[in-house]
Amino acid sequence: MVMEVENTLHMKVGDGESSYASNSFLQEIAIRKTLQVLKHTIKGMVNLETAFSKVFVLADLGCGTGTNTLLLASMVIDLVLELCKEINLKTPQFQVFLNDLFGNDFNTIFQLLPKFRANLKKEKGENFGSCFVSAIPGSFYGRLFPDESLHLVHSSYSVHWLSQVPEGIENNKTNIYMAKTSPPNVFEAYGNQFHTDFIKFLELRAKEVVRGGCMVLTFLGRSSADPTTDDGCRHLELLSQSLLDMVKEGLVEESYMNSFNVPYYTPCEDEVRKAIHKEGSFFLDTFNAFQGNWDPYDTDFTNMVDLNEQISHIHGKNCAKVVRAVSEPMLTSHFGNSINIDVLFQKFQMRVAEDLAKKKTRYFNIEIVIRKTLHVLKHTIKGMVNLETAFSKVFVLADLGCGTGTNTLLLASMVIDLVLELCKEINLKTPQFQVFLNDLFGNDFNTIFQLLPKFRANLKKEKGENFGSCFVSAIPGSFYRRLFPDESLHLVHSSYSVHWLSQVPEGIENNKTNIYMARTSPPNVFEAYGKQFHTDFIKFLELRAKEVVRGGCMVLTFLGRSSADPTTDDGCRLMELLAQSLLDMVKEGLVEESFINSFNLPHYSPCEDEVRKAIHNEGSFCLNTFNVFQGNWDPYDTDYTNLVDLNDQISHIHAKNCAKALRAVMEPLLTSHFGNLINIDVLFQKLQMHVAEDLANKKTRYFNIAISLSKK
Incomplete structure (x- = not known):
């Protein structure tokens, strides 16, 4: 069945009235919709040395045929040229791979190439360089490219096509896809087939895309x-009904109809996220959705029905042309000469x-950007191999905001392992290690020191007697001040610390009943918090720029938010729930309101733009890597597929663990402000209840930012 789909699934060839080339405006709209996302994606790839130094390699999977096929290449070239000009980089050459199934009309594409190249030369000038275009026929459910050879993968209106018709759906009679009358097993089979196929697609591309490279995918x-929602299946229900009309009129045999199902699936958001998370090779950077009218020439998105019969017939005609251009080869392959198309x-x-006269159903388009994950620490250390001072004698590591407990020495162990692995790989002598552990004066350094004998014994046992030495020191103090001599550090690490500010922002006395930014905060509060972060992060960078050797690096992981909106749930929801818990205690007379009104957290979860802006403004570091990843509020919760907790029991378990984790961080701050006037146990019991209720309605997650910086 897989080979059958590979050989028969293609758009209608040629350039006739019913061809795909003449009826692909819907797909053109989808491609053009990705412009801003592409721009943002390419901008985020600027530190991929292989992409911008020599050749930028783009693959368009399921490219189709006609002018749309080269539209994407033109857009990407324009964006790369614009970016290179903006940041004063030499323009790379371009390698464009156009992929589709074996039956695709590649001839039409190739006939467009001379004009495409002439336009490039005319628009970009004689010094533009080169753009090499190749066709790669074959299914994207198989390997298509060598390992780590692609910088950017694009696919528009293709990933919703399955590798095969799901098995075991012979009982889906009188339907050609999932429909309201389909048996339950049909929905399950289609969902399973998509999950299998999409994971396979991701696994294959993970081998072919360079680390840090991206994919921009748009699909229905x-x-x-x-699964029976109209925007997912209604147009195919109408095609099925049209076939049934022909059966009733004796124009098509019913057995042909009953044995035909479309190898196609329209997933919901949760199914897409679930597959990406399960496969694990990519970060989901962006998830967008937008509607599209069935008639691509219909620009009316306000009315819920067509306004008159004439308009409906125009829209019906244009919609039929689009669907025919896509589905005719499949239909003729199955029905042969027994059907009049x-x-x-x-x-x-x-x-x-x-149908449009009664209800104007629209396509539901999903647009995602996924970035191949990067082992940031490993990649960073590998990039430092030419730092003579780091690998010749002593490798100096500073862990800022180290905390206490076993995690504190985990980072040192990881770095030592990575350096040893790299030294072995490139035949270098192992350096000695100097590890500085930094945190504020009130940190529990005693616990760390008590763990050192076991840490050293494990090093000797695991690495052998010839390992050398690892010297561990503690440096108490704020990282918003100088901590180390000039150019003395090779690698700075900080995890879950940089989101803590040097002070509570000034001038936010009017942030009453809140303890952080919240939906009810006055506008000046958001501004004050943003400014404080910007000031602090620039100060942090300036100080580290003095302490890190040239070419040395920093790997920073901290809490952020997914949107520029400061009230986005992943940035502030948990603090809102803590504030609500405090207010509950006020209402019960357990805490004085004046104490809450004077309490604000010295914490800030920045968005990507704020981080990039501060790094750019300070100017001492290159941003090598910018990754984001989600984390459940309960650190023991490994479920990233469901958008709510499945039952009360699960919610309460997650809430209990969340409250414990937050209490460990917040209790010293709270007791410092409230003193003996607050019962901390009661407060976190209330928080636990609020969190459980919240997770039952919506499973908000932490938004983590991980960046790698190298000193210029």
Whole structure:
């Protein structure tokens, strides 16, 4: 069945009235919709040395045929040139791979190439360089490219096509896809096939895309978990009904109809996220959704029905052309000469017109950007191999905001392992290690020191007697001040610390009943917090710029938020719940309101733009890597697929663990401010209840930012 789909699934060839080349405006709209996302994605790849130094390699999977095929290449070239000009980089050459199944009309594409190249030369000038275009026929459910050879993968309106029709759906009679009348096993089979195929797609691309490279995928989906939602399947129900009309009229045999199902699936958001998380090779940077009218020439997105019969028939005709251009080869492959395609799509046109007169269903488009994950620490250390001072004698590591407990020495162990691995790989002598552990004066350094004998014994046992030495010191003090001599550090690490500010922002006395930024905070509060972070982070960078050797690096992981909106849930929801818990105690007379009104957290979760802006403004470091990843509030919760907790029991377990984790961080701050006037146990019991209720409604997650910087 897989080979059958590979050989028969393609768009209608040629440039005739019903060809795909003449009826692909819907796909053009989808490609153009990705412009801003592409721009942002390419901008985020600027530190990929291989992408911008010599050749930028782009693959367009499921490229189709006609002018749209080269539109994407033109857009990417324009964006790369614009970026190179903006940051004064030499323009790379371009390698463009166009992929589709074996039956695709590549001839039409190749005939467009001379004009494409002439336009490039005319628009970009004689010094533009080169753009090499190749066609790669084959299924993207198989390997297509060598290991780590692609910088950017694009696919528009292709990933919703499955590798095969799901097995075991012979009982889906009188339907050609999932429909309201389909048996339950049909929905399950289609969902399983998509999950299998999409994970396979990700696994294959993970081998072919360079680390830090990206994929921009646009495909048809559905707005609801319900597989029969109209935006996911209605147009195919109408095509199925049109086939049934022909069966009733004796124009098509019913057995042919009953044995035909489309190898296609419109996933919901949760299914897409679940597959990406399970496969694990990519970070989901962006998830967007947008609607599209069935008639691509219809620009009316306000009315919920077509306004009159004439408009409905125009829309029905254009919709039928689009669907025919995509599905005719499949239909003729299955039905052969036993079906009159013209008659089928005349009937389909009428049914679409009738449907749009009652309800204007629209396509639900999903657009995602995923970035191949990077082992940031390993990649960073590997990039430092030419630092003579780091690998010749002593490798100096500073862990800022180290905390206490076993995690504190975990980082040192990881770095030592990575350096030893690299030294062995490139035949270098192992250096000695100097590890500085930094945190504020009140940190529990005693516990760390008590762990050192076991840490050293394990090093000797695991690495052998010839390992050398690892010297561990503690440096108490704020990292918003100088901590080390000039150019004395090779690698600075900080995890879950940089989101703590040097002070509570000034001038936010009016942030009453809140303890951080919240939806009810006055505008000046957001501004004050943002400014304090900007000031502090620039100060942090300036200080480290003095302490880190040239070419040395910093790896920083901290809490952020996914949106520029300071009230986005992943940035502030948990603090809102803590504030609500304090207010509960006020209402019960357990805490004085004046104490809450004078308490604000010295904490800030920045968005990506704020981080990039501060790094750029300070100017001492290159941003090598910018990664984001989610984390459940309960650190023991490994479920990243469901958007809510499944039952009360699970919610309460997650809430209990969340409250414990937050208490360990917050209790000293709270007791310092409230003193004996607050019962901490009661407060976190209330928080636990609020968190459980919240997770039952929406599973908000932490938004983590991980960046790698190298000193210029």
